[in-house]
Amino acid sequence: MRLKKALGQHLLVAKDVLSKIAQLIDPKEDEVLLEIGPGTGNLTKEVLKYPFKEIHLLELDPQMVNFLMENLKDPRIRIHNEDARYFDFCSLSPDLKVFGNLPYNVASLIVERTIFQHRCVREAVYMLQKEVGEKLKKGPSWLSTFVRTFYHVDYLMSLPARFFRPPPKVQSALLRFTRKENPPQMDLENYKAFLTKLYSSKRKALKSKLPEELLISLNIDPMLRVEALKLEEVLLLYNTWQK
Numbered sequence: 111m112r113l114k115k116a117l118g119q120h121l122l123v124a125k126d127v128l129s130k131i132a133q134l135i136d137p138k139e140d141e142v143l144l145e146i147g148p149g150t151g152n153l154t155k156e157v158l159k160y161p162f163k164e165i166h167l168l169e170l171d172p173q174m175v176n177f178l179m180e181n182l183k184d185p186r187i188r189i190h191n192e193d194a195r196y197f198d199f200c201s202l203s204p205d206l207k208v209f210g211n212l213p214y215n216v217a218s219l220i221v222e223r224t225i226f227q228h229r230c231v232r233e234a235v236y237m238l239q240k241e242v243g244e245k246l247k248k249g250p251s252w253l254s255t256f257v258r259t260f261y262h263v264d265y266l267m268s269l270p271a272r273f274f275r276p277p278p279k280v281q282s283a284l285l286r287f288t289r290k291e292n293p294p295q296m297d298l299e300n301y302k303a304f305l306t307k308l309y310s311s312k313r314k315a316l317k318s319k320l321p322e323e324l325l326i327s328l329n330i331d332p333m334l335r336v337e338a339l340k341l342e343e344v345l346l347l348y349n350t351w352q353k
């Protein structure tokens with residue numbers, strides 16, 4: 111099959127890596143799974159070796175969808191020819207385990223989409239570009255803070271380009287997001303707007319983005335840069351700024 115660069119089609123081909131990832135996804139008998147960008151189903155086939163309730167495959171490319179329909183026969187599979195950036199994950203189940211070797215050009219958007227639907231996503235295991243993975247784990251970036259507000263982030267492993275066909279120009283990383291026990295309840299659009307503003311012009315002092323009195327009242331030095339803030343401080347600022 112001809113692979114489409116514009117759709118980030120870099121297939122994972124290393125057998126031991128595929129089985130290792132399936133093991134890390136660790137499907138359980140009663141779980142509903144969602145795979146984003148299954149491509150030709152290399153990872154799907156490894157995951158199908160485990161017991162679970164059902165698996166939804168979300169794939170944008172109709173050619174891949176046809177391939178999957180012809181080659182993967184398992185009554186637990188449901189295929190959706192849709193765009194993961196706009197898909198309503200919650201329409202599938204209120205309790206999903208999501209995974210995928212993501213198309214790297216839109217990986218951040220898919221991560222963002224996941225957070226917007228975190229109420230239905232208990233856990234996510236994503237392969238993405240290494241720098242993106244490292245930044246999500248450590249920050250500073252609005253998206254990293256957005257993710258870490260709702261999930262514990264584990265960096266599971268790095269993968270060199272040679273495990274993929276065709277090999278991408280970048281290294282890859284596998285991350286696990288595990289939803290927190292009591293994630294905060296908030297208006298997500300509003301929180302995103304706050305974070306994108308807070309993390310814009312990262313070199314500028316906090317006082318250029320938020321009222322100085324607010325910072326002082328919370329015992330946060332107005333001259334600090336955003337990277338100095340702990341997650342708890344960001345949340346405290348958000349909750350106080352809102353009122």
Ligand code: SAH
Binds near residue numbers: 119122146195
């Ligand atoms: N998981 C497969 C393929 C990964 S490549 C493997 O490991 O071998 C990324 C896959 O995501 C491709 O199949 C591509 O067609 C699909 N894709 C690209 N953009 C997408 C989007 N917006 N929504 C859903 N799937 C997408």
